[in-house]
Amino acid sequence: MLSIKNLTVNVNDKQILKGINLEIKAGEIHAIMGPNGSGKSTLSHVLSGKGGYTVTGGSATYQGKDLLEMAPEIRAREGVFLAFQYPVEIPGVSNIYLLKAALNSIRKHHGQPEVDAMDFLTLVKDKVRLLEMDEKFLYRAVNEGFSGGEKKRNEILQMAILEPRLCIMDETDSGLDIDALKIVSEGVNSLRSPERAFVMVTHYQRLLDYIKPDKVHVLAHGQIVKSGGADLALELEEKGYSWVEEAEA
Amino acid sequence: MTTATASRYAAEYQTIAPALPGQTLPWLQALRAEALMAFSAQGFPSPREEEWRYTNVLGIEKKLFAPSIDLTGSDVDADWLKAYQLEDTWSVVLVNGHFSAELSVLEGLPEAVSVMSMADALAKQPGTVEKYLGRAADQSEHSFIAFNTAWFTDGLFVHVPAKVVLDKPIQLLHIVTGSNAMATTRNIIIADALAEVKVIETFVGTDIAKDGVYAASLSGTGVANAYLTAAVTEVFVGACADVTLYKMQSESEKAYHFGGSYIKQARDARFTHHNFAFGGLLARSDIHVDLDHASECELNGLYLGVKRQHIDNHTRINHLKPYAVSRELYKGVMDDRARGVFQGRVIVAEDAQKTDSQMNNRNLLLSDDAEVDTKPQLEIYADDVKCGHGVTVGQLDEKSIFYLQSRCVDEETARNMLTFAFANEMVDKIKIRSLHDRVLEQVLARFPQQGVDKEWL
Ligand SMILES: Nc1ncnc2c1ncn2[C@@H]1O[C@H](COP(=O)(O)OP(=O)(O)OP(=O)(O)O)[C@@H](O)[C@H]1O
Ligand SMILES: [Mg+2]
Numbered sequence: 001m002l003s004i005k006n007l008t009v010n011v012n013d014k015q016i017l018k019g020i021n022l023e024i025k026a027g028e029i030h031a032i033m034g035p036n037g038s039g040k041s042t043l044s045h046v047l048s049g050k051g052g053y054t055v056t057g058g059s060a061t062y063q064g065k066d067l068l069e070m071a072p073e074i075r076a077r078e079g080v081f082l083a084f085q086y087p088v089e090i091p092g093v094s095n096i097y098l099l100k101a102a103l104n105s106i107r108k109h110h111g112q113p114e115v116d117a118m119d120f121l122t123l124v125k126d127k128v129r130l131l132e133m134d135e136k137f138l139y140r141a142v143n144e145g146f147s148g149g150e151k152k153r154n155e156i157l158q159m160a161i162l163e164p165r166l167c168i169m170d171e172t173d174s175g176l177d178i179d180a181l182k183i184v185s186e187g188v189n190s191l192r193s194p195e196r197a198f199v200m201v202t203h204y205q206r207l208l209d210y211i212k213p214d215k216v217h218v219l220a221h222g223q224i225v226k227s228g229g230a231d232l233a234l235e236l237e238e239k240g241y242s243w244v245e246e247a248e249a
Numbered sequence: 250m251t252t253a254t255a256s257r258y259a260a261e262y263q264t265i266a267p268a269l270p271g272q273t274l275p276w277l278q279a280l281r282a283e284a285l286m287a288f289s290a291q292g293f294p295s296p297r298e299e300e301w302r303y304t305n306v307l308g309i310e311k312k313l314f315a316p317s318i319d320l321t322g323s324d325v326d327a328d329w330l331k332a333y334q335l336e337d338t339w340s341v342v343l344v345n346g347h348f349s350a351e352l353s354v355l356e357g358l359p360e361a362v363s364v365m366s367m368a369d370a371l372a373k374q375p376g377t378v379e380k381y382l383g384r385a386a387d388q389s390e391h392s393f394i395a396f397n398t399a400w401f402t403d404g405l406f407v408h409v410p411a412k413v414v415l416d417k418p419i420q421l422l423h424i425v426t427g428s429n430a431m432a433t434t435r436n437i438i439i440a441d442a443l444a445e446v447k448v449i450e451t452f453v454g455t456d457i458a459k460d461g462v463y464a465a466s467l468s469g470t471g472v473a474n475a476y477l478t479a480a481v482t483e484v485f486v487g488a489c490a491d492v493t494l495y496k497m498q499s500e501s502e503k504a505y506h507f508g509g510s511y512i513k514q515a516r517d518a519r520f521t522h523h524n525f526a527f528g529g530l531l532a533r534s535d536i537h538v539d540l541d542h543a544s545e546c547e548l549n550g551l552y553l554g555v556k557r558q559h560i561d562n563h564t565r566i567n568h569l570k571p572y573a574v575s576r577e578l579y580k581g582v583m584d585d586r587a588r589g590v591f592q593g594r595v596i597v598a599e600d601a602q603k604t605d606s607q608m609n610n611r612n613l614l615l616s617d618d619a620e621v622d623t624k625p626q627l628e629i630y631a632d633d634v635k636c637g638h639g640v641t642v643g644q645l646d647e648k649s650i651f652y653l654q655s656r657c658v659d660e661e662t663a664r665n666m667l668t669f670a671f672a673n674e675m676v677d678k679i680k681i682r683s684l685h686d687r688v689l690e691q692v693l694a695r696f697p698q699q700g701v702d703k704e705w706l
Contacts, residue, residue: 051647071654073654073655073659073660076654076657077657081655087652088648090649090653090667092669092670092673092674093666093670098656101666105658105659106657109657141670158656162656162657
């Protein structure tokens with residue numbers, strides 16, 4: 001589904017990603033771990049098309065297409081979804097308005113008619129229940145005044161409604177309380193399917209207890225320094241990052 | 250520039266004087282004469298005056314607009330009128346500065362309440378008018394007020410007696426139909442103790458289509474009307490009374506608009522103002538509020554400028570006595586080569602301890618050639634007060650644009666959504682549904698609409 005080859009990225013002439021290689025197949029769950037500042041969010045942003053990053057080399061191919069060539073909204077319509085580490089507040093635009101605009105953009109992109117208003121409400125309310133949210137959140141401005149945890153849950157609500165192919169979750173677990181982590185994880189698990197892949201950036205094993213990854217990668221200093229199975233996360237939890245970083249050096 | 254002798258308007262005065270209302274009232278004749286003298290001496294305000302620094306009204310002097318003596322409102326299309334005349338209100342319609350009984354709707358008013366034209370009020374209740382006219386608007390403030398006092402042809406008069414709560418709003422619909430006309434109107438709104446009333450002032454030119462688009466410029470069939478509106482509204486909010494004043498200004502593309510609202514609040518009185526400044530080539534609004542003991546005022550404003558519009562808002566809140574509260578939020582969106590001005594003064598008198606005041610002005614510039622001058626001023630002479638102010642002038646937030654893009658929205662639509670959302674905060678404050686929908690339509694007509702799905706707003 002996604003093939004990243006030797007990707008190098010600069011921010012303000014400083015190299016942040018130093019040759020990333022990653023193969024993600026449909027149906028897989030990949031966890032990316034790594035120290036603060038190692039480039040995890042940078043990778044997530046570059047994949048979703050955020051400005052301010054310069055790709056200096058390498059490639060990212062998504063479903064056979066050059067991902068890096070596409071405008072951010074086209075990537076999103078093609079099924080790439082980023083759950084932000086820091087979701088943005090949009091005063092004056094209601095959650096439900098944005099959800100409908102997003103869903104209709106996707107449908108239009110695929111040559112489908114606009115969603116029927118009743119069907120849309122049914123779908124949205126189903127997902128709100130799935131994530132055990134209050135329906136009132138639908139009518140509030142996007143993320144405005146939401147608590148940290150509420151914002152994260154709202155990201156997953158959007159993900160559940162838009163049904164993307166490639167779900168990139170940047171530290172969705174940070175800021176969630178124990179109960180919320182469980183609810184959100186169950187929401188994510190319900191989205192698992194052979195056609196869908198997940199990239200989960202996280203610092204903590206506890207998320208991976210709920211959502212078992214197929215592969216775990218360690219990103220350090222802009223490179224993937226180690227990859228392994230779910231066990232690698234446990235090992236990291238125990239030993240920290242220094243041993244992989246050292247092994248690499 | 251526009252000095253005393255240079256003002257050609259004074260010379261024109263004699264031709265219209267006999268047609269002005271209140272001929273038989275010596276006190277009014279004296280007041281008008283005094284005002285004419287003051288105006289003749291000063292001419293129109295000049296940019297040399299601090300409070301007119303950013304706004305040059307020389308164009309008005311150059312054009313020499315003529316007061317309309319024609320009293321008929323027959324050239325107002327009924328269908329067009331419906332777009333601006335709100336259902337479920339009492340309305341006083343002024344066409345070219347003159348009351349139109351035919352177009353106004355005043356049936357079913359509670360007996361004790363007076364809603365009538367200013368000319369009627371001068372004929373029927375001259376004593377009350379005399380008691381209030383010129384008591385909130387200070388002639389020495391600037392010469393537009395003197396100009397208005399000398400020239401006003403008619404206006405709206407509202408008197409709500411003590412404890413009466415009006416369930417329907419009153420609309421003042423101020424229409425100008427012709428080119429080169431001048432509509433000078435004077436309005437008085439009195440709410441006695443514990444009374445409640447909502448008044449909507451709507452200013453519009455007939456070459457503005459129903460949805461707020463400039464009809465003439467769009468169809469290419471004609472040239473937009475140039476005219477002058479010079480309106481002064483005085484509001485007296487009695488003890489514990491509650492007055493809400495809405496102003497929607499959608500003048501013609503070439504029009505000049507001066508509209509001053511001067512408010513005097515008694516103890517514990519509440520006043521809320523919503524100022525929607527959309528139209529005109531050059532438009533200036535004054536909102537001056539005097540606060541008594543423990544009274545509260547809320548001033549909201551939204552000004553939108555496109556093309557070469559110049560839109561100036563001048564607010565002044567006088568905290569004269571202790572414990573009063575003022576809240577102010579003005580938002581501006583300027584596109585093309587438009588220029589917006591916000592001058593907000595809050596003056597806290599020595600005696601006004603425990604004042605609680607908050608003033609904010611937020612501006613969005615959509616083009617490199619658009620401009621905003623914002624000048625908040627706090628003048629505090631008391632020592633135990635809570636006063637704050639904030640100002641921003643900026644572009645749309647890139648982070649927000651990317652967030653929307655990451656949610657499938659294309660960049661242009663994202664920009665439109667964010668711009669609209671910025672302005673819509675002020676529209677959402679309107680409590681009267683029919684007015685809310687009209688104002689929303691006007692806002693949408695002035696913005697790129699792609700992707701803004703009205704049905705969901
Ligand atoms: N706009 C920028 N200007 C300068 N440096 C930047 C910019 N954006 C990112 N960086 C740097 O790039 C590096 C990688 O940042 P990134 O946010 O990708 O880290 P991360 O792995 O997500 O960290 P965390 O675990 O703390 O979220 C950091 O050193 C950061 O300071
Ligand atoms: Mg990060």
